[in-house]
Amino acid sequence: xxxxxxxxxxxxxxxxxxxxxxxxxxxxxxxxxxxxxxxxxxxxxxxxxxxxxxxxxxxxxxxxxxxxxxxxxxxxxxxxxxxxxxxxxxxxxxxxxxxxxxxxxxxxxxxxxxxxxxxxxxxxxxxxxxxxxxxxxxx
Amino acid sequence: xxxxxxxxxxxxxxxxxxxxxxxxxxxxxxxxxxxxxxxxxxxxxxxxxxxxxxxxxxxxxxxxxxxxxxxxxxxxxxxxxxxxxxxxxxxxxxxxxxxxxxxxxxxxxxxxxxxxxxxxxxxxxxxxxxxxxxxxxxxxxxxxxxxxxxxxxxxxxxxxxxxxxxxxxxxxxxxxxxxxxxxxxxxxxxxxxxxxxxxxxxxxxxxxxxxxxxxxxxxxxxxxxxxxxxxxxxxxxxxxxxxxxxxxxxxxxxxxxxxxxxxxxxxxxxxxxxxxxxxxxxxxxxxxxxxxxxxxxxxxx
Numbered sequence: 001x002x003x004x005x006x007x008x009x010x011x012x013x014x015x016x017x018x019x020x021x022x023x024x025x026x027x028x029x030x031x032x033x034x035x036x037x038x039x040x041x042x043x044x045x046x047x048x049x050x051x052x053x054x055x056x057x058x059x060x061x062x063x064x065x066x067x068x069x070x071x072x073x074x075x076x077x078x079x080x081x082x083x084x085x086x087x088x089x090x091x092x093x094x095x096x097x098x099x100x101x102x103x104x105x106x107x108x109x110x111x112x113x114x115x116x117x118x119x120x121x122x123x124x125x126x127x128x129x130x131x132x133x134x135x136x137x138x139x
Numbered sequence: 140x141x142x143x144x145x146x147x148x149x150x151x152x153x154x155x156x157x158x159x160x161x162x163x164x165x166x167x168x169x170x171x172x173x174x175x176x177x178x179x180x181x182x183x184x185x186x187x188x189x190x191x192x193x194x195x196x197x198x199x200x201x202x203x204x205x206x207x208x209x210x211x212x213x214x215x216x217x218x219x220x221x222x223x224x225x226x227x228x229x230x231x232x233x234x235x236x237x238x239x240x241x242x243x244x245x246x247x248x249x250x251x252x253x254x255x256x257x258x259x260x261x262x263x264x265x266x267x268x269x270x271x272x273x274x275x276x277x278x279x280x281x282x283x284x285x286x287x288x289x290x291x292x293x294x295x296x297x298x299x300x301x302x303x304x305x306x307x308x309x310x311x312x313x314x315x316x317x318x319x320x321x322x323x324x325x326x327x328x329x330x331x332x333x334x335x336x337x338x339x340x341x342x343x344x345x346x347x348x349x350x351x352x353x354x355x356x357x358x359x360x361x362x363x364x365x366x367x368x369x370x371x372x373x374x375x376x377x378x379x380x381x382x383x384x385x386x387x388x389x390x391x392x393x394x395x396x397x398x399x400x401x402x403x404x405x406x407x408x409x410x411x412x413x414x415x416x417x418x419x420x421x422x423x424x425x426x427x428x429x430x431x432x433x434x435x436x437x438x439x440x
Contacts, residue, residue, distance in 0.1 A: 033294065037406065042294045043196055044301060061195045061354060064415060065203075065343065069406075088413065094398045095409045104407045113393055113415040114350040116193055137199060139206045 023049045029132025032073040037108070040069045040136030048072070048082055048121045050129035056121040062111040066137050070119060071106035072097065074131035078105045081126030084133065089115040098124060180313065180364040187313045187364060190357055191304065194320045197240040197327035198297065200347065201247040204334055207343060211248035215330045216241040217439045219260040224440065228268060229371040232315040233438050235264045236322025239300055244330065246292055251283045258283070265303065268315060273302040314369060317361045321375070322438060324354055329435045332428035339421065348427055349419035352386040359383060378434045385426040390418040 025047035033042055046058050062068055074080035079097070086095040086109060094117075097104040103124075111117075123129050180187060217237050225231050238261045245254040258276050265271040275295060282292040307316040328351050335344040362376040396412035 041198065041202065041290075042297055043198075044192075059189070059193045061193050061357075063195060063199060063350060064346070066199060086409075088395065089393075090395060092395050092397075092413075094411065094413070095400065095407065097407055099400070099402075099407070104402065104405070106406045108403075108406050108408045110409070110411060112411040113413045114353060114391070114417075115393065115415075116353070137202075139202050 023128070023130035025049050025130055025132050027132070028073040028075075028130070029134060032071050032132050032134035035071050035073065035106070036069055036134055036136040037106070039138045040067075041138060043068075043135045043137055046119065046121075046133040046135065048074075048131040048133055050123055050126070054122070058119045059116055060119065060135065062109070062114065062117045064111055064114045066139055067108060067110040069106060069108045069136045069138075070133060072121075072131055072133050073105075074126075075128045079103045080128050080131060081124045082131045083122045083124050085120045085122065087118040087120060088113070089117070091118070179368055181367060182364050184308060184311060184313050187317070187361065188308050190361055191308070191313065191316055191320060193357055194324060194354060196243075196297065197323045198243045198247070198293065200327040200331055201240070201244045203343075203347060204244075204330070205247045207341070209334050209338065211244075211250055212333070213250070213253055215333045216244065216253075216257075217326065219256040221439055222260045222263055225264065225267075227371075228315065229318065229369075230438075231264045231267050232318035233322035235261060235268065235303075236319040236324070237326040237435075237439060238264065239319070240323045240326035240330070242296065243293075246283070246289070246296065249286050249289065254283050255280060270303050270306060273306060274299050314365055314372065317358075317365070318372070321358050321362070324351075324358060325431065325435055325438060328427075328431050332424070332431055335424060336428060345419055345424055346417045348424055349389045349391065349417035351427075352389050352391060355379065355383060355386055375434075378437065382427065382430045382434065385423060385430060388420075388423055390416075392416050392418075 029045035029047055033045060036042060044060070048056050050056065070084055070086070072079040072082050072084055074082055081103065083096060083098040083103065084107060085093055085097070086107065088094050095107050095109055097107050119135070121131070121133065217234070219238070222234070225234050238257050242254060242257040242261060245251070245257060258279055262271060262274050262276045265274045279292065279295055279299070282288040282295060304316050304319065307313060307319070328348070331344060331347055335341060335348060338344060359376060359379050362372050362379065366373040366376050393415045394413060396414070398412055399410045400407050402408070
């Protein structure tokens with residue numbers, strides 16, 4: 001009987017903890033919008049929540065002659081270990097925001113080739129596994 | 140006493156569990172709406188969402204046109220007064236997209252008087268689709284009165300449309316998202332064709348038209364998911380297939396080269412060394428314009 005009580009109370013406590021630990025990625029993606037550099041028009045915001053996945057991925061058609069900016073916002077600076085990588089339609093990696101051990105919080109990509117691009121967020125030494133991102137463009 | 144603790148604990152655990160499968164009154168109401176609430180696509184809503192997210196914002200084309208020096212021309216746009224013709228959810232969703240593109244075009248050119256009319260029509264259509272709560276007409280209208288607010292105006296408008304799309308997909312109404320984005324894309328293509336016709340030597344505009352081949356493929360894929368369950372979307376797909384026949388003659392070749400980068404003011408600036416060529420002839424442009432115009436006429440009439 002005591003064991004049963006402990007189990008029931010544990011379920012209650014654990015379910016409460018799950019609520020407290022939820023990732024507030026929308027807040028982070030909203031923070032990223034005004035951080036797009038001057039001249040960039042906002043296009044989309046992306047939630048970055050690791051969950052049970054190795055990475056989080058979105059996609060968008062980039063247009064030749066347009067410059068795009070993707071930034072990352074998270075609880076700890078600069079990006080809490082979140083890395084954004086950009087792949088072209090052939091899955092060639094064309095950009096990655098971690099270089100020489102340094103985490104960069106924004107990528108600017110002047111597109112030369114129209115096509116579907118994959119925006120992938122990975123976690124490298126992250127603690128919160130939670131963040132947000134904004135995509136903007138300018139001509 | 141122990142039994143009471145167990146019962147209380149179970150009740151509390153149920154209350155703190157995430158999510159609820161209970162249908163809200165709003166969901167039940169929406170599921171009673173007319174035929175544009177499709178019986179269901181032939182593929183999961185998640186996959187549809189993955190394809191939908193790829194479709195670029197028509198705002199990009201409006202910015203391209205403005206910054207290439209082309210003048211504003213209201214005759215390119217769908218009259219806001221045509222709203223009285225849109226009585227089905229199918230027509231409302233399509234023309235919500237059309238008017239969304241038109242609004243972006245008027246905003247970029249700071250044509251606020253025209254913009255206000257499109258805002259009203261958009262609000263009307265959005266209300267008719269029970270998504271009016273996502274279109275903040277008061278804020279948008281206030282921002283539109285001052286050209287210094289252009290950045291904020293474009294931001295709020297884009298956010299509103301993104302919210303509409305997100306909501307529709309979470310409510311299993313992706314069919315309306317597909318129509319919304321299709322209408323917006325078609326209007327952007329139409330405007331680009333009109334401007335290209337007025338500027339026949341402008342290679343950039345010709346290439347922009349040619350590049351729409353990539354987005355057309357996505358749109359046709361999305362429409363195909365509904366062809367068995369929605370006769371309107373099936374008919375629209377048939378129309379798009381005529382457009383595809385012309386685009387089959389447009390060749391896009393792509394050469395990959397590794398990119399390089401430099402860090403400028405804390406931003407990684409990439410140098411894209413890849414290249415692409417778009418082979419499109421004046422006849423192709425003329426045929427694309429003609430067919431796109433025919434499809435658009437059906438959509439806005």
